[in-house]
Amino acid sequence: MFVCLCNGVTSHTVADVVAAGATTTNEIARVCGAGADCGRCRRTVQAILRSSSPDRKTSRR
Ligand code: FES
Numbered sequence: 525m526f527v528c529l530c531n532g533v534t535s536h537t538v539a540d541v542v543a544a545g546a547t548t549t550n551e552i553a554r555v556c557g558a559g560a561d562c563g564r565c566r567r568t569v570q571a572i573l574r575s576s577s578p579d580r581k582t583s584r585r
Contacts, residue, residue: 531561533565539576553569
């Protein structure tokens with residue numbers, strides 16, 4: 525699913541960026557462009573960050 529229409533970034537790409545170590549929406553924007561333009565997708569990017577964060581997965585155990 526496309527998350528960022530400005531830059532054509534999918535939720536899969538955002539999750540990959542988080543898995544590679546991004547911990548903030550600014551880092552995600554810098555790496556893949558999601559949220560770097562109009563910013564409308566930032567809330568969705570934040571939700572993906574929360575659900576994909578390795579820290580969160582660890583804290584569930
Ligand atoms: S939709 Fe992502 S920056 Fe515009």
